[in-house]
Amino acid sequence: MNEPSEAKIRDLLKKSLHSPDPELQRDLWPQMLRRLDEQSSVKIIPWLDWALLTVPVISILAFPHSILVFMYCL
Amino acid sequence: MDAMNAITAEERSLVSPAEEGVLKRFAAGDIPAFEILFHQHQARVYAWIVRIVRDAGIAEDLTIETFWRIYRARKRFDPARGFGPWARRIATNVAIDGLKNLRPEESLSTEALPSIEVDSDLQRHIRKQTERAFRQLPARFQAVAIMALVDERPYEEISQALGISIGAVKTRVFRAVRLLRMKLKQLGVEP
Numbered sequence: 438m439n440e441p442s443e444a445k446i447r448d449l450l451k452k453s454l455h456s457p458d459p460e461l462q463r464d465l466w467p468q469m470l471r472r473l474d475e476q477s478s479v480k481i482i483p484w485l486d487w488a489l490l491t492v493p494v495i496s497i498l499a500f501p502h503s504i505l506v507f508m509y510c511l
Numbered sequence: 512m513d514a515m516n517a518i519t520a521e522e523r524s525l526v527s528p529a530e531e532g533v534l535k536r537f538a539a540g541d542i543p544a545f546e547i548l549f550h551q552h553q554a555r556v557y558a559w560i561v562r563i564v565r566d567a568g569i570a571e572d573l574t575i576e577t578f579w580r581i582y583r584a585r586k587r588f589d590p591a592r593g594f595g596p597w598a599r600r601i602a603t604n605v606a607i608d609g610l611k612n613l614r615p616e617e618s619l620s621t622e623a624l625p626s627i628e629v630d631s632d633l634q635r636h637i638r639k640q641t642e643r644a645f646r647q648l649p650a651r652f653q654a655v656a657i658m659a660l661v662d663e664r665p666y667e668e669i670s671q672a673l674g675i676s677i678g679a680v681k682t683r684v685f686r687a688v689r690l691l692r693m694k695l696k697q698l699g700v701e702p
Contacts, residue, residue, distance in 0.1 A: 446688050447660040449695075452634075453641035454661060455565045459558040461574075462567070466549055468575050473542070473582070 534590035545585075548594055549578055555595070556602045559672075562662055563606040563654050564613075573609045577602045596671060603654065603672040610650035637700055644694035652687035659684045 496503045536544035556577055561570035580601050581588075588597060645653060658664045658672070659680070670677045695701070 442692065443660070443684075443688050446691055447663075449637070449641050450645065450656065450661050450691075453638040454645065454657070457561045457565050457567055457570070459561055461554045461557040461571075464550075465553055465557070465571060465574055465578075466546060468571075469549060469578055472575055472579055476579070 530594075531590055534588070534594060537594075538585050538588050538590055540585060545582055552594060552598050553578070556598055559599055559602050560606045560609075563603070563657050564609050565657075569609060569613075573605050574602075576609075577605045580605060599672050600674055607650045607654050610653050613646070640698040640700045641695065644691055644698055644700070647694055648687060648690055652683065652690060655680065655683045656687040656691065660688075 493507055497507070533544045533547050537548055553574060557570055557574045560573045560577065561567060564570050564573065577598065581598060584601070588594075645656070648656070655669065655673070658669045659666070666677045666680050670680045673680065675683075
């Protein structure tokens with residue numbers, strides 16, 4: 438590897454990139470809790486969606502003509 | 512041996528019996544145990560991520576994302592191996608994903624740039640073009656360049672954080688430097 442060239446790039450990057458404060462300014466646990474709550478409610482919805490979807494699918498399979506009724510409703 | 516699987520004696524000694532109990536409870540999905548770990552490690556995870564993405568707001572969001580992924584992956588976690596190195600590896604992946612989501616031309620915060628005595632227009636131009644070229648690099652190259660070149664982290668630490676061999680880290684740094692030099696030349700900067 439070309440060391441002098443790498444050193445130049447290193448210097449250039451150090452001068453050019455913003456140096457962030459590595460200290461965390463606040464406790465992130467409340468946000469984390471919100472995220473956990475959101476995800477647990479998201480987990481429940483798909484089951485309900487699947488249950489609701491099952492009814493028309495079974496109806497269509499059992500009574501193919503019922504698709505006309507569903508299409509009319511849509 | 513996979514670098515990430517190599518647990519040192521020092522790391523093993525860091526896992527006290529009390530901590531091991533918390534880790535086992537966490538692995539079983541216990542939220543209070545997760546909260547203990549979150550408070551123990553959030554500052555370190557944030558500090559690691561903010562060094563890679565260089566933006567406090569984005570780093571906070573990515574810290575949350577990291578702990579969310581940690582929580583989701585809790586069943587795969589081995590309590591005997593320690594939480595810190597595992598969290599750091601996940602944080603690195605999350606930070607790289609965060610960099611991918613930034614548009615190349617999107618400039619991160621330019622506050623608190625290192626002070627330079629004589630900040631001529633030319634120097635400002637060079638710094639701006641360097642940042643621009645850097646943000647055009649693939650995310651995995653940006654991450655490795657920051658860790659190896661800007662923060663000057665040891666290659667071993669980088670290899671553990673990325674889950675790749677030290678040789679692969681060196682190759683990635685070499686490619687990042689070569690690509691950055693090429694992009695700088697295209698932008699009229701000769702490093």
